[in-house]
Structure formats: structure tokens, C-alpha cells
Amino acid sequence: MTNESTNAAERLKLGPREGVTYPVVMKYCGHCSMPIEYCEYYPEYEKCKEWLERNLPDDFERLKIEEEQASADGTDDDKKRQKRGGKGLLRVKKKEDVPKRICVSRAARGKKKSVTVVTGLSTFDIDLKVAAKFFGTKFACGSSVTGDDEIVIQGDVKDELFDVIPDKWAEIDEDVIEDLGDLKR
Amino acid sequence: MFKKFEEKDSISSIQQLKSSVQKGIRAKLLEAYPKLETHIDLILPKKDSYRIAKCHDHIELLLNGTGEQVFFRHRDGPWMPTLRLLHKFPYFVTMQQVDKGAIRFVLSGANVMCPGLTSPGASMTPAEKSTVVAIMAEGKEHALAIGLLTLSTEDILKVNKGIGIETYHFLNDGLWKSKPIK
Numbered sequence: 497m498t499n500e501s502t503n504a505a506e507r508l509k510l511g512p513r514e515g516v517t518y519p520v521v522m523k524y525c526g527h528c529s530m531p532i533e534y535c536e537y538y539p540e541y542e543k544c545k546e547w548l549e550r551n552l553p554d555d556f557e558r559l560k561i562e563e564e565q566a567s568a569d570g571t572d573d574d575k576k577r578q579k580r581g582g583k584g585l586l587r588v589k590k591k592e593d594v595p596k597r598i599c600v601s602r603a604a605r606g607k608k609k610s611v612t613v614v615t616g617l618s619t620f621d622i623d624l625k626v627a628a629k630f631f632g633t634k635f636a637c638g639s640s641v642t643g644d645d646e647i648v649i650q651g652d653v654k655d656e657l658f659d660v661i662p663d664k665w666a667e668i669d670e671d672v673i674e675d676l677g678d679l680k681r
Numbered sequence: 682m683f684k685k686f687e688e689k690d691s692i693s694s695i696q697q698l699k700s701s702v703q704k705g706i707r708a709k710l711l712e713a714y715p716k717l718e719t720h721i722d723l724i725l726p727k728k729d730s731y732r733i734a735k736c737h738d739h740i741e742l743l744l745n746g747t748g749e750q751v752f753f754r755h756r757d758g759p760w761m762p763t764l765r766l767l768h769k770f771p772y773f774v775t776m777q778q779v780d781k782g783a784i785r786f787v788l789s790g791a792n793v794m795c796p797g798l799t800s801p802g803a804s805m806t807p808a809e810k811s812t813v814v815a816i817m818a819e820g821k822e823h824a825l826a827i828g829l830l831t832l833s834t835e836d837i838l839k840v841n842k843g844i845g846i847e848t849y850h851f852l853n854d855g856l857w858k859s860k861p862i863k
């Protein structure tokens with residue numbers, strides 16, 4: 497057995513490794529979501545690199561050094577390896593660029609009561625069920641997910657939401673919350 | 682298998698599991714993956730209640746107490762770990778290493794062809810046909826896909842053409858992208 501294949505056998509062996517604490521903490525790329533060692537296969541590798549540079553500068557430096565070495569040695573893999581046919585190209589799935597915006601409105605329920613409707617939370621990737629539960633606890637009232645991206649809170653809490661939402665989710669600025677006033681449901 | 686999977690559209694129902702069923706699944710997992718023994722209580726704590734999400738195309742997802750997808754299966758097939766789980770506990774599934782050239786194909790969801798497993802950059806650990814395998818790659822540390830051997834590794838070496846591993850789940854497919862289900 498060559499050295500290379502003994503190494504591989506060792507790496508592919510089953511069972512927990514000594515000195516490793518599980519669960520392993522992974523570094524995933526904030527742009528393509530894959531382990532950072534796979535970014536180079538992502539069609540928008542440049543954007544992955546930008547993310548790395550900003551968020552994991554140490555890993556970014558290491559990568560840069562490796563790349564420089566590879567091009568200096570002329571060991572660019574593309575040249576060395578046989579090309580395969582077929583379409584092996586990854587395509588970036590077009591994300592529909594939904595504007596990030598939250599709308600709140602009030603709707604009458606019966607003569608005296610009203611409910612508050614919140615839409616748009618999922619444009620911030622917020623789990624609606626968790627959010628509904630949070631509103632319920634916060635305002636001590638009923639709150640439920642009523643649609644694709646809609647939460648209905650029982651009671652009129654519209655004005656409070658302008659403080660509560662940015663407090664709970666730091667990524668949401670008060671300015672992106674729009675007041676639609678009173679709407680019929 | 683999860684190429685077109687979308688959490689919102691593909692899950693048809695979610696059910697709580699009875700504790701007897703739960704025990705059964707745990708036992709099955711330990712039987713299929715004996716090495717899991719060390720950490721199964723971290724992955725599926727005994728006291729937690731798990732749920733199963735039934736999805737289109739006869740796929741089932743096993744959710745642990747925090748709503749994370751930990752295992753999946755197709756029809757009556759074996760339970761296979763999700764990549765996110767496997768990355769945390771990367772030692773319990775038989776590993777097969779593909780060469781560098783195969784990486785981009787696997788990442789686009791293609792099955793692994795035998796030559797990608799027999800070339801100099803590749804490496805196999807002996808296993809029977811239909812074994813669940815983690816697809817590793819030359820020069821990389823982490824698994825990029827999960828699949829089933831369509832031939833024994835012995836036959837892969839002998840035949841050396843056609844499909845060697847059927848890819849079920851890979852980085853950036855729909856299952857990878859879905860979030861924990863609360």
C-alpha cells in the first residue's frame with residue numbers, strides 16, 4: 497500500500513476519533529451555505545470569497561495562500577485532469593428578490609374588538625410559528641399563523657409592534673415596518 | 682431525490698410518534714449504524730418526542746425534539762442521515778471517496794459513476810451492495826452527499842463502468858436548504 501492509500505483508509509475508517517469532541521462544529525459559508533471547502537465549486541465563488549473575507553478572515557487568508565501556491569506550481573487541477581463530458585455545472589437558483597418589508601394593519605372584529613395583522617416576517621427568514629408564539633406571550637393574547645406569510649394577533653397591538661419587532665429581531669429596522677392603517681378582512 | 686424538494690410544498694403531514702414506534706426506530710438506527718451508540722442520546726434523546734414528516738414522492742423525514750431533520754428514508758428503504766447531522770457526527774456511515782473530478786457532478790445531484798470511485802484520487806472501503814454510504818471527496822474533509830451503493834465495492838472495481846452510488850441527498854439540495862420544522 498502506498499502512503500496515500502493508507503492515509504485514505506485511515507480517514508475513511510468508521511468510529512469516533514480520539515481527541516475530537518462531538519458534535520463537530522461546522523463552518524458553513526454564509527453565501528452558498530456549504531462547508532467552506534466546497535465554495536470553489538459554487539458558481540458565485542467570488543461572492544463566497546467576499547463573505548469569507550468579512551466573516552472568517554483567517555480561513556480567507558489560508559485560501560488565498562493555497563491558491564497562490566497552486567498557480568505558482570502550475571498544479572491547476574483543470575489542466576492535469578481529464579475533462580469529463582456532460583453538464584457538471586452548478587446553476588445558481590434564481591432567488592426571487594422579494595423586497596424585505598413588513599406590514600402591520602388593524603382589522604375590526606365585531607363592534608368593539610380588533611385584531612392586528614402582520615405580514616412580511618418571512619422575507620427576513622423568520623420562522624412564523626415561533627414569531628406567532630412570541631407575540632402571544634408578549635401581549636398575553638391569542639396569536640396564530642394564518643397564511644403563507646401572515647400572522648394575526650388578537651387585540652390592537654399595532655403601535656407596540658414598532659418597538660417590539662426591532663427589539664426581538666435585531667436585523668429588522670423600524671423603518672421597514674409599514675403601517676397600513678385599518679383594513680377590512 | 683431532494684432536487685425539487687421545498688419545505689412548504691413537499692411536506693404533506695407531520696405526526697407525533699408513539700413511544701413504542703420511537704423505540705423501534707431508535708433500535709433500527711442502532712442496528713444499521715452500530716457506531717452511533719456513542720452519541721445517539723445527543724441526537725435523539727430518549728425523553729424527547731420525535732415527529733415524522735411525510736412528504737411527496739414517498740419520502741419520510743425523522744424530526745428530533747428540536748425539529749431538526751435528522752434522518753430520512755424513501756419508501757421502506759433504510760433510514761439515512763441528513764448531511765447536517767452527518768457533519769456533526771461524521772463517523773458512523775461507511776465512507777467512499779470520489780476523486781476531485783467527480784465533485785462538481787455530485788454537487789449537481791448526479792449519481793456517482795464507477796470510474797469516479799476507482800481512479801487514483803478515489804478510495805473505497807469494502808461494502809456490500811445497497812449499503813448506505815457517505816460520499817467524501819479527494820482533498821476534502823466533509824461529506825458532500827449521501828447515497829446507496831448500487832453494486833458491491835468489489836463489483837465496482839471489477840465492472841468499472843456505469844453507476845456505482847445512487848445519490849440521494851447532496852449539499853444545497855432541497856433537504857439541505859430546509860430549516861428545522863417547529
Ligand SMILES: [Zn+2]
Pocket residue numbers: 525526527528529530532534535538544545
Ligand atoms: Zn460559499
